[in-house]
Amino acid sequence: MLELKNIVKTYVMGHETVRALDGVTVTIKDGEYVAIVGPSGSGKSTLMNMIGCLDVPTSGEYILNGQDVSKLRDDDLATARNKHIGFVFQRFNLLSRITAQRNVELPLRYGGIGGKERAERAKEAMTAVGLGDRLTHKPVEMSGGQQQRVAIARALVNHPTLLLADEPTGALDSKTGAEIMALFKKLREERGITIVIVTHDPGVAAQADRVVRIKDGRVESDTLNSEE
């Protein structure tokens, strides 16, 4: 369970201060599927960085699985993040000069998993996203949508309990996008993982249990999707 209480995040640049998050309070239960929507620049990615322990809030409280994240030591935070959280970044953040396979294996290397098992799990994740035949290609040798799917495979390879995906279908055509969404749904049903997804695609948001709308760094609304 995630509990964010009155989270503020400001960025200071010279004389200017940008208040990216202006007091966000939101709770997400285990196994829930939540979509975060909102205008460009409203704070969605910043909120995901907080939830994923990739950045620290300026003020406010974050309780993850009963622990106050601000009290954790750096290496405990890194272990918790690497073990439990899979992150699909909006800008992919792939290493463009190494193969897709080595990109996908990276979380496993940090986790101390051996070479043979790493290779097998990387192949399984790449096949799940429709790129089983591209393991030896580098991101610079792939299309935008293919790179995005490598980023998704990397987020899934460690079998996370919490998947954070920042516009995971942004570079995909509707058919490929639907395949990725079906994969996420399957993971939730089979493994009970918690999914938080940022999207500006109304069709994707409609598949979540809840939609949290962000505007100017605040929660504007938090509504349950009715059963179709």
Place this chain on the structure above:
Amino acid sequence: MLELKNIVKTYVMGHETVRALDGVTVTIKDGEYVAIVGPSGSGKSTLMNMIGCLDVPTSGEYILNGQDVSKLRDDDLATARNKHIGFVFQRFNLLSRITAQRNVELPLRYGGIGGKERAERAKEAMTAVGLGDRLTHKPVEMSGGQQQRVAIARALVNHPTLLLADEPTGALDSKTGAEIMALFKKLREERGITIVIVTHDPGVAAQADRVVRIKDGRVESDTLNSEE
């Protein structure tokens, strides 16, 4: 007028050869508004790179404004490209450590435009995309959608006659995306520019005059959008 005749593009990687374009023939008239659609990995960005003279075909013919592009010398090609073509890359290709203003001014620097005029035109382009107050911020200090809009401003700053945009609304929410599409429409009406846009958003494709559908590196269909 652009005329591509039987364009083939292959990428050789070790023992493998990827045939990204497998004989594409398409003609685009001045002032036309054409959308290119198709599955992830089908060859859309590769085709845009050919149209924008950013890469050379493996075989086939490309006639741009009556000139055979393959016969042009490199510096003539660079001048023609910089003077007439504005390009919005799928992966933005911004310089992340310099300000948005300097990013947008870059095409003008290559064109030898003086500092004062550069600054004015950069401000005009950034205001047109809704980021007039972000000139001094660097791409690393901006959201994904804001970075995309900087990339759009940079493509427009040189008042190109041909605008090539590879998924220009991919990182934008529907409202911001609609504002960018309205801006493109206005430029077409006021300046008569030719627009070629890659998109996987059906709403965006519907606004073009024609939709060229690509599949496995070939033109699958080329249809006129009926007047609403």
